[in-house]
């Protein structure tokens with residue numbers, strides 16, 4: 036039997052790592068904006084092979100983590116509405132809302148179903164014509180085309196019992212908000228892979244052009260991430276911030292026009308509330324008037340009180356990149372993946388969970 | 399007359415139950431001890447220390463690429479004995495059947511159990527069957543217990559790993575987990591991944607021929623290699639360092655994991671063992687393992703270290719390091 040080993044990876048990684056060590060940049064902070072990258076960076080041990088002057092920090096890249104307590108409370112209220120089956124992704128269940136998590140709500144006997152995609156939720160609606168299926172849609176640009184497709188299909192099939200509670204967000208306004216706050220020093224950005232495959236690499240040009248920050252779009256393989264990091268350091272070294280796409284096998288400059296077109300057909304921009312950031316204008320996706328029938332916010336009159344975040348939880352700061360998970364007093368003690376106090380410890384893409392799983396005492 | 403499905407009356411203790419035992423179980427499991435038809439099996443004590451274990455199998459799906467719940471129940475209990483260095487001498491089988499279970503399916507499972515026990519050379523010496531109402535169990539639950547004899551001078555214990563010991567694995571990882579997962583999700587891969595379910599007591603016997611000085615044996619079933627190594631690190635109060643490059647992950651498992659967002663380190667194996675033993679014996683034991691069919695792909699994956707007790711860490715492919723944690727909760731495919 037042939038056995039995969041990563042020896043090829045190590046022999047190809049070596050020269051890139053050597054180059055990274057030789058680049059004369061001074062101290063730099065590189066931020067990744069994608070939860071998938073956070074996990075890949077930890078899993079591959081990239082942080083541990085970086086020179087000391089290169090710091091890698093995680094941004095607000097996990098769709099579960101940035102979901103605000105208020106939005107979570109809305110999902111809880113929806114799940115408790117008579118006749119409703121709330122469908123959502125597995126990770127979402129464990130995130131503590133201001134009073135309770137969806138998991139606790141499910142344990143009380145309310146209908147909360149785990150799905151893997153919006154289309155699963157649609158199938159649920161077809162299977163339960165007597166119930167209202169509400170899909171609690173989190174996610175960035177990557178997941179929004181599937182949500183748009185589900186709404187269009189629901190309309191085509193004349194489904195009356197399917198709606199979406201959209202808390203979907205856009206990465207670009209999130210990134211802009213973070214940089215405008217100026218709290219954290221970001222010298223370079225690793226651009227998200229999946230997101231960019233939808234919106235296109237050109238969407239990130241504003242980073243070098245307006246902020247003078249180089250950006251490299253990267254895939255999820257270790258070598259992709261190393262190549263992207265090296266490209267960023269090269270641009271810093273040369274003082275020529277630009278956009279580099281090291282994931283061109285998947286990401287095109289203009290993105291996926293068809294997928295993004297469907298999103299624009301179904302959704303419009305609105306303000307969204309992000310954990311750690313508060314409300315960011317034009318950063319969320321809401322259903323257009325034309326699709327009001329599929330909008331849970333319009334179908335159900337759900338009002339929730341403003342929701343504070345857990346006092347000990349520093350998720351907001353972690354998401355803004357100003358605190359590292361081990362800076363949080365309860366990290367690894369009161370807050371663990373088994374008993375998370377904040378979402379960053381729940382989601383597999385959350386920074387605290389990644390630190391806990393892969394790094395723990397090492398900084 | 400023979401029924402197509404299990405009926406409640408099959409568990410009533412009356413004539414239908416006798417028919418079931420006579421027509422399905424006895425012909426399959428037949429051996430002198432079982433044929434006596436007593437409530438217990440009585441056998442000679444060959445001397446030495448006795449190992450005793452039990453396990454219940456409630457897997458879903460019950461049929462998957464490369465096996466069924468039946469083989470798992472036989473191999474699993476044999477392996478639990480073998481991981482203590484014991485050579486199994488007899489098994490019991492207790493079945494809980496759901497009313498309505500297809501008779502054909504039951505017969506197939508029973509046949510496979512018989513074959514697995516025969517291949518392993520371990521007789522099924524006593525058994526029990528209950529039938530429960532529809533909905534009270536999921537088709538079929540199987541409990542197997544086993545007795546084995548531990549040879550003198552063998553002291554295998556999860557708490558015995560010592561700094562400097564070598565960590566070996568008897569073959570590829572992740573096969574069973576991917577086989578079950580793909581069946582559950584109705585996925586078909588180009589190269590089908592089949593379960594690695596097999597009995598390991600002969601492999602263990604071969605290893606013990608080389609040296610009795612084996613510190614730890616464990617089969618990385620639920621939770622996979624990562625979870626099992628963590629248990630050992632905690633029990634033995636030592637650190638364990640494994641090398642990513644050395645992990646034997648078959649390409650098909652690798653591909654399936656990429657697709658499903660799974661990590662082979664956490665996938666169940668049903669026919670593999672991890673061995674921790676003094677470095678001085680490692681090469682000889684490894685060579686002996688590779689001569690056996692069960693251990694043909696055996697390799698060394700790491701070593702026991704003194705620092706970071708209770709923690710498993712990995713040297714990654716690019717020479718970095720990271721922690722390998724226990725699995726927390728269920729492995730969920732990623733959302734995007």
Ligand code: SF4
Pocket residue numbers: 068069070071072096097098175177178227228229230384734
């Ligand atoms: S949705 Fe995709 S691009 Fe976004 S954080 Fe997750 S892995 Fe990254």
Ligand code: SF4
Pocket residue numbers: 347348349350351353360363364365366367370371375376377378379380381387
């Ligand atoms: S360790 Fe827990 S409480 Fe602290 S920031 Fe992370 S998720 Fe929040």
